[in-house]
Amino acid sequence: MTLTFAAPTPDAIPLHVIDQSNCDAWLAGQGEQVSQWANRNGFTGAAGQTVLIPGSEGSVVMALAGFGTADTRARKRFVLAAAAAALPKGTYKITSGLTGRALEIECFGWLMTGHTFDRYRTQSPSTALLVAPAGIDAKRVEVQANAEALIRDLINTPAQDMGPDALQQATEALATEFGATCKTVLGDDLLSENFPMIHAVGRAAEKAPRLIELNWGTSGPKLTLVGKGVCFDTGGLDLKPAAGMLLMKKDMGGSANVLGLARMIMALNLPLQLRVLIPAVENSVAGNAFRPGDILTSRKGLSVEVNNTDAEGRLVLADALTLADEGNPDLIISMATLTGAARVAVGPDLAPFYTDEETHAAALFKAATEVADPVWRLPFHTPYEAMIEPAYADLDNAPSGGFAGSITAALFLRRFVTQTPYMHFDIYGWQPVAASARPKGGVGQGPRALLEALPDMLDL
Structure with a gap:
């Protein structure tokens, strides 16, 4: 509708x-x-x-x-x-x-x-x-509402009908609607195309892992959006308890929010060049699943020690962020349902974000207040870098100790973006209790604030 x-x-x-x-x-x-x-x-x-x-x-x-x-x-x-x-x-x-x-x-x-x-x-x-x-601006309000409806529908759809293949189809449908192009690197082609960590996380699932890419626009600043597309997360061999799996259909909420923002940008014909990257996988258990203690080599060449297979989102995002950085855009934004630590820090209603760009942070916070899409800045606290450096590899995907879990995850991702202004969102993507205009279920967090802030962030 x-x-x-x-x-x-x-x-x-x-x-x-x-x-x-x-x-x-x-x-x-x-x-x-x-x-x-x-x-x-x-x-x-x-x-x-x-x-x-x-x-x-x-x-x-x-x-x-x-x-x-x-x-x-x-x-x-x-x-x-x-x-x-x-x-x-x-x-x-x-x-x-x-x-x-x-x-x-x-x-x-x-x-x-x-x-x-x-x-x-x-x-x-x-x-x-x-x-x-x-x-x-009636058109703008309608565009935002329909983008929010898309986000909610994608997140609410259970994994049986919203696996990596269905997420690809949703992206392709969006591309067709707005005259964008869409391509996908599928299955073992991820290895030949050098996306080894996306492949490692998703190879145990029945539906093959993939990297989905949408491109739109031919002029203006270059914006790349990267969305976590873990369509279901069992935790892998570090298996989640039953209660921990109940909401794991929403683990692709980052990709849903990215697609919602992309829809707004294209529907409003913003004068920019848009690229969307979605590593789409299921983190499943099988004989070929990646293991605790494995050391993976990323697209960037950094080695990553796997100390918890349930910290898989940052692995798939890392390869996608490396590709995004290689394209030299003016801004990279990643969105992911990444850590429970973010929920402990700010609860389900606030969308925490990270950036080293002070002007971007100010523009986003101002925009979020104006459009009632609340966000809160957390720090890329560089002194914590040592926490993500293990004994045997360049990086640790799950530092021990339990402190600063959202920050260490964000620092992990920042290692894969070395030449581009970068902003990361660690969202929840779920309304736990029904509220006015927000029924219980999937929800957008950050896209409307970003839409409002983009003209200042990219000088549009």
């Missing part, structure tokens, strides 16, 4: 978005009929409350939606979406209460109430439609 604003119509119901702290004053200015009806229905302007105001002949003359208080909104995102989900079927137009960035953010949230993951079961999305308000 494509998420779009409703066509303007004279029958659209005027919708007033009411701040709870100003509700009494607002109602007093509307006349006795409106205020009495709202009061009888217990409307106080609390977040998510709605009430329809009838006219003299029983028709609806306006709708009210509670927007809560400033304190409430500081604790929630997409407050209006809760009201949108509660409104009856119809077409609405926001008449008062929202302007500027807040209006755009809430419109995005409203559109997302129209999305459900219904591949395996019939679902009922919100049927309250919204006319695009004046003062927002």
